[in-house]
Every structure is written in structure tokens, then in C-alpha cells.
Amino acid sequence: MDKNLRQDAERIISDSIKAVLPDEAVLRALKDFSPGKGRVLLAAAGKAAWQMARAAVEALGHVDGGVVVTKYGHIMGEIPNVSCFEAGHPVPDSNSFAATDRVLSLVRGLSEDDNVLFLLSGGGSALFEKPLIPGDELQDITRQLLACGADITEINTIRKRLSAVKGGRFALACSPARVFSIVLSDIIGDPLDMIASGPACPDSSTCAQAMAIFEKYSLSLSPVALSLLGKETPKALNNVTTRITGSVRELCAAAADSCRRLGYQPVLLTDRLDCEAREAGRFLAAVLCSHVGDSRSLAFIVGGETVVHLTGSGLGGRNQELALAAALGISGINGAAVFSVGSDGTDGPTDAAGGYVDGDTLGELTAKGLVLSAVLKANDAYNGLKAVGGLIITGPTGTNVNDVSVALLRKAGE
Template structure:
């Protein structure tokens, strides 16, 4: 019997994933950057004398923002004058000084609009003696909706659905969101001016670009209406856009409506932006844990992107190469990657990018028993499901076929959730309180 057999590797994959998620716990990430000594609030390399402020506001949005708020309350306590955050349904945490509004994700809903309007109402009261601490995390783009005049929530929802279904990546999606919003792309900071704003960001975006995390509500925007037009053209969506969105695009291209704030805009001159956690931290922790468990490891990338099915083929090829030749590292091996894939939706099933990747990989490694492929979202929710992801191995397809499940049919219908559920191969963590995109492992045993 192999020392690193499939049963052990599947258990080890869960352990490595848990270590990755723990390393980016939103509460601890914030506490590592924020400290209070007397009246001096230290945030990264900046110090703020709270005696210079009459009010301290806490605002924000994202799936991990409630955990970030727990940390902020533990540091500032009743020094927080008022606070309001938006988060995804069922992602709340007990808070004493900061109110929480639950909202829709990944498609924005009316609750999100109402919560965002209330946040903007708080910012209307901000002045030069106000310190605004903004807590931003993955999901913030959908969870902080404030459509520009002339565009309804329904039209914004439809535009989001179009982009999600065609396989647009997060950078492209957020560029469009900024130009349909009053708060994204620096709009929130503009609303807070002349207050001092500190944004603490938990990044779920490849490379951690500040202007893309939660669509950059406190950051100058480098995208333009021309960028949006090119995105719509790339995915052949121009003629499918809601009329109001197409009209906004026309006006923007013609210079008849103002673009988002750009670098050098005075409204963003009193802002400090700090990334407190990222995918790189999660991947590093995963590697450390895998090595503790005895695996030879390689970090493939923290910038993974592309179609989930195509990435699955790459992962599978790496696993087979290790098993066949011991390259690039010999078994027992754990190849680790972080980032975020996409899915071009053609069916009507239920699933997410991690589940789709695992299903496509299962077909590729069928019969290669000592290979395990695990893919999971660090937030605990993969797409519109209650699963973080899924795990597959060389026996997954044979077990599925014995249960009367056709892998091809489920993959064609983008229905990975219902493929893996009866096999008990979904990764179920519940909401984790963090969100730094996805991590995946290719594990190869010493057969």
C-alpha cells in the first residue's frame, strides 16, 4: 500500500486548504496593519492623531468585510462614531458599533443599492475633521451597487450577467462596473472628500491592483469608456446591452458625461490605500503546510487565469508527468497555484469555476489513481453555490459512472455541483470570513 495513497492525499488537500484560508483570516490581516496607542492610530506606515478628528466612520463592502470590521472594532471600540457595511447574505459577524446590510452577490440587488445609498448618506456628513476607514474585500464590486443616473438596477444586473456568462475576467468586469457606478473607480473617495480616507483592502484580484479590488472605490481609475467599449466588442455584447447602458457608453465615448476620477484628482488626495491580505499569503501558507506533511512542492503561480476547463488540462498534464517521470519534482508532490479562472456558461446547471475545473480534471486523470486535484475558493463559496469547490482523483469518473452519472452531460450543462454532490466530493467549508480568490493543488502519490 502506498504511503501517500489517494485517501491520504484527499485528507491532506483539505488540511492544506485550511492552512491557506487560515493564513488570510480577515480579522488577523487587519490587526497586523492597524494598532492604537493612546490617541495615535497607526495604519501601515502612517499615523493619525485621533485628536484631530471629531468623527471616525467605518464603512465598506465585501464578503470578508464583516471579519475585517470585527478587527477594527477590537482596535478602536467606541471611538467609532458610526459605521455601516454591506456584505453577502449569510456572511455577517456580531458587531457592536458597525451596522451590517446583507446584499446579493455576484449579481447586485436592491438591498445592496439601499445599503450603498445609506453609506453615501453618511459620507454627505463627512468634513475635514472626519476620518473614514473603508473596509474592502472580494465581492465588494457587486455588494456596493450605486448605478449612475439613468441606469436601473435591473439594467446593471443584466449587464453583469452578460459579462459573467461570456467568461469576462474580473478586471474586465470591474472596468465596466466602474463606469456604471457612482462609487466605484474612485467615486466613493470623491463622495467623502474633504474627509481623510483610509482603505484597508483584502485582495481577491490577481496581482493586487488597487484600482481593481472591489472596483477601486477609493483609487484613481485607469480604465475609460473606450476600455468598456473594447470589452463589449471583444465578447460580442455591444448589441445585447440594455438600452440605458448602451446610451451611457455612447455619451461617455463622446465626452458628454464625465469619466471616473483619474490620477491627480484632488478628491483622492487625502486617501491612504493598504492591501492587508492577498492570494500570495494563502499560497505561501499552503506550501508550508504541504511541506510539513512531507510533500515535495512547487508554487506554479499566484496569477492563474484562463478558462477553467483549459487550466484543468494543464493541471492534469503536470500530474501525469510527475507520476511518469518525476518531473518537475518527484512524488509525493504537491503543485500549488492561486488565482481565478473563468467559465464560459453554455448550460443551465449549477456550479462554479472551481467545481468546473475539478470535473474537467476528473476526465483527464481518469485511471491515474495516485493523482488528486483540488480547487477551492478561499471565501467558501464557489459561484452561486454553498460549496467552496470540489476534489477529484483517478477513480472519480469510474465511481460516477457506477452511480449512473455521465461526466460529459454534467460538464456540457455547467452542472458540476450536481455531479459532485452524490459522490460526496464537494468541498464544504461554509463562509470562511475571508476572500483572496482561489487556490488549487495537484497532488501525486508515491505509487
């Protein structure tokens, strides 16, 4: 492993994540929050929910009650007058359902003078859930959607119709109280109704689109679930004000700034990456191959969210698979590295945020008796990268604004 390149990667990752922590983003949005004379109740859902809630309560000084539901391991302490719960992600579990019931109890029976400060971030689709079908059936459908290669918009189009809180239904539950929603975006293009499946946003998707997704991926649904796909979601809400704050664009800009400080010329390829993780990794490797021998040190940056089509039963995540897929293309190239991380600090059902490979990785895998193509076929990027020291582990970061991937090429002699 190239230790200097790995150090550069660690610095870029650290700088990028620090730039998109939600504290300042929440404070900016709260400037438009004017609660008036009624109660202020706080509800927060998503991977960044605890961090957002803490920032909001510190800024406001007091709330009249609140509930946070976030991913396991993401609660960092107590928040005054707020109950905090951890639950399952990316598949909802019984704790997701129980915590959501607590949120619904919090907002039940409110008046038009009351205010609900709703803090939403990525991961909320699994964490904030009250299913209209049995919980185990919803878990099975979620696994089907994750395994078939459906993108996040397709997944959430289905989820909305199987839920009592998604697709604007949570805002209806708060009515007639006013809802002020602060959203940390984790979806390409910031489609408000798709972020965490839009609990407080009118739904732009249609029953016809939901049925098309069902047919496209040959999903196995019960008659009840199938009938729910044909029931329309709210298309208008008159009690919600929303502010989107934070996005993958900011994450990519921060990565570019860090690369520049380290002596690389940054090139933003896209902040709307949306393809198979393996293909993205191979593409970044190909980009580096095209610039070998360049007179400058270069950094090619992409942001967005890839998908993994499961073909095996190994352990990993989309960022780990993206990085590992680049290993063959850059094998033997001095000064070349590819790394990819999730800004929330977790990638798939693992403790890693992502993965790192360089020109030495393929040889190191071979020396360990591992065949790259077999590891990828088994979707076992976690164990493949672990064997060669290629895992990137940050721990929960407190934010969630998509992924960033960087391909570095350091010119000879630097």
C-alpha cells in the same frame, strides 16, 4: 475515493485559509491610521467585510458609526455602533442598493477633520453599488458579463462606469473628509483600482477600453448605459490613503507550507492563473500524468482566478468546474488528486467552496450513470461532484484572496 488523499486535501485547505484570515492583516494596516481629532466612521464592503470590521473595531476600541455590507450568510454577530447588512453576490440586488444608500448617508456632510475607515474586500463590486441605470438593467448586464467569459478586470471596467460609487466616486462622496482604505486583494497582481471596482481609488481604465469590451462581447446595453461608458471616471483623488493587505501569494505560500508538513514537495506553478476553469483542470491533470512514478510525493500549486464560459444551465462554480475537468486526465492513477477552492468559502451561486477529484472519480461518476463531458457541458459541476462526494464545503471563511488549486501525487507505498 482515496480517503487519505481527501484528508490531506482538507488539511491543506484549512491551513491555507487560516493563514489569510483578515484579522492580523487589518491590525498591520491600522498601525498607519492616525485619525486625529475628528470623528471616525467605518464603512466595510465585500465578502470579508464583517470580519475586517470586527477586527478594526476591536483594535480601535470605538467608532462613531459604521455600516457593513457583505454577502448573505457572512454576518457572524453584532459589532458595537455598526449596522450590518447582507446583500446579493455575484449579481447585485435590492439589498445591495439599500445598504449602499446607508453607507452614503453615513458619509454625507462630513468635515475635513472627519475620517472614514474604508474596509474593502472581494465581492464589493456586487455588494457595494448605487447604479446610474435601473437596478434590473444593471443585474442583466452583470449576468451578461459573467456568462460571456469576461475576466474580472473587464467586468469591473464596465461596472465602474455604470455606478455612483465605483471608480473613485465613493471617495469623492466622502470629501472633504479623509479616507483611510484597507484593501484585502482578490485580483491577480493586486490592481488597486480593480479590487471591488475601486470605490476609493483613481481609475486607470479608459472609456476606450470600456467600449472595446462592449464590442468584444457584443453586450446588450440600453442607450443610457452605452452613453455612460463614454463618461470618464476620476483620475486623481487627494483625500485617500490606501493599504493593501493580504493576497493570493500568501494563500499559495500557506498551501505550500501545509503540503510540506504532510510530506509533499511543493511546486508553485503560478499565483497568477487566469484562464478557463476547464483548461486549468486539464492542465493540472496533465502535470500529474508527467510525474507518475516520481520518487517523491509532489504537490503542484496554482493561485489566481479562472473564468467559466457558460454553455449550460446547471449549477456550479469555477473551482468545482476546474476540479471536475481534471477527473478524466487522472482517472485510474493511484495517489493522484486535484482540488480547488475559493478562499472565501463560496464558489459560484452554491454552498460549496470548491471541488475535489482523484483517480477514482471518473469511475464513480460512470457508476452513477453520469457522463463527465455532459456534466461539464451543462456547467453542472456541483451536482456531478455531489453525486460522488467531491464537494468541498467550508462555510463562509471571513476572508477573500482569490482561489487556490492543488494537484497532489503521492508516491507509491506512502
